[in-house]
Amino acid sequence: MNKVSRYGVLQATDAEDVYDVLAEEIRLRGYTALDSGLSDSQLDEFSRLFDEAEASYSELAASKNFDLQSMKESDAIRLLPVISSKFWDLVFNEPLHQLLTRLLGQYYILNQVNGLINRGDKREYHQAQYHRDLPYQHFTSSRPLAINALFAVDDFTIENGATRVIPASHHREAFPSDEVVRRLETHVTVKRGTFVVLDCMLYHAGSTNYTTRDRRAINHVFTIPMLRQQFHMPSILGPSPEFSEEQKKILGYGLEEVRSLDQWFLSRMPKIR
Numbered sequence: 214m215n216k217v218s219r220y221g222v223l224q225a226t227d228a229e230d231v232y233d234v235l236a237e238e239i240r241l242r243g244y245t246a247l248d249s250g251l252s253d254s255q256l257d258e259f260s261r262l263f264d265e266a267e268a269s270y271s272e273l274a275a276s277k278n279f280d281l282q283s284m285k286e287s288d289a290i291r292l293l294p295v296i297s298s299k300f301w302d303l304v305f306n307e308p309l310h311q312l313l314t315r316l317l318g319q320y321y322i323l324n325q326v327n328g329l330i331n332r333g334d335k336r337e338y339h340q341a342q343y344h345r346d347l348p349y350q351h352f353t354s355s356r357p358l359a360i361n362a363l364f365a366v367d368d369f370t371i372e373n374g375a376t377r378v379i380p381a382s383h384h385r386e387a388f389p390s391d392e393v394v395r396r397l398e399t400h401v402t403v404k405r406g407t408f409v410v411l412d413c414m415l416y417h418a419g420s421t422n423y424t425t426r427d428r429r430a431i432n433h434v435f436t437i438p439m440l441r442q443q444f445h446m447p448s449i450l451g452p453s454p455e456f457s458e459e460q461k462k463i464l465g466y467g468l469e470e471v472r473s474l475d476q477w478f479l480s481r482m483p484k485i486r
C-alpha cells in the first residue's frame with residue numbers, strides 16, 4: 214500500500230498487524246470495534262443462554278430475598294459466567310486477548326463481567342448516563358490502565374440504544390461542556406458478535422432504546438493488576454481446576470494482599486528447587 218504523504222514528520226508509529234492498528238485507535242481516540250470471530254450459530258447460542266441466565270439470576274436474587282428492582286440492579290446480570298459458564302469463552306476470547314496484550318501488557322486481570330440489558334420501550338437504563346468505567350477519577354495517563362470490552366449480544370443500532378462515546382475524551386481530565394458533548398458524541402453501531410473496546414477513561418454511555426426489544430450486551434473490564442476487582446473472583450470461584458494457570462492469572466489468582474510480616478518474609482525466601 215502507498216505510504217500516507219506527509220512532511221516535517223520525524224517520528225511515526227509502526228503497525229505490524231491488525232491488533233497494532235486497533236490498539237493504536239484506542240490510544241488515539243479511545244475506542245474501536247473488534248470482531249470476536251464467532252459464527253452465527255455460536256452467537257445464537259449466546260443469545261439463548263443470556264436469556265436463560267437472566268431468568269436464573271433474578272430467581273437466585275429472589276430466593277435470597279433481594280429485590281433487584283428496588284436496588285436499581287434489574288438491568289445487570291453480575292458475574293454472568295458464574296451464572297452460565299459458557300460465557301467464560303468470551304472472557305478468554307483469543308482476538309480479545311491479542312488486543313488486550315497490546316494495550317495492557319502480558320499481565321492484566323478481569324475486574325468485572327456483567328450482562329447488561331438496555332430494555333426496549335424507552336425504559337430507563339442506568340448505563341445511559343455518561344461515565345467513565347473508573348468512576349470519580351479525573352486523571353489522565355500516558356497508557357491505558359483499564360479496558361472495557363463490551364460484547365454486543367444483539368446488533369447495536371441508533372434505534373435500539375447503541376453506546377455513545379465522546380472520542381478522545383480519555384485524554385482530558387474534566388467532562389466536556391454540554392455543547393461540546395452534543396457536537397462530538399458518536400454512536401458506535403456494530404453487528405452482534407463485535408466487542409466495542411473502550412479505554413475505561415473514555416466518557417461513554419448507552420442510549421435510549423426506542424425499539425420494543427431489549428438490547429443485550431456484556432461488559433468485560435480488564436485492568437492492570439494494581440487495581441481492585443469489582444468481585445474478588447478467586448474467593449468466588451475457589452480452586453477451579455478447570456482453568457489453566459494463564460486463565461487463573463487473568464482471573465486475579467495469586468494477587469492476595471500480604472496479611473502479615475511473616476507472610477512477607479516467607480514470600481522473600483529464596484526458592485528451593
Ligand SMILES: O=C(O)CCC(=O)C(=O)O
Nearest residue numbers: 329340375376418419432
Ligand atoms: O450499554 C451500553 O451501551 C454502555 C455500557 C456501559 O456504559 C458500560 O459497560 O460501562
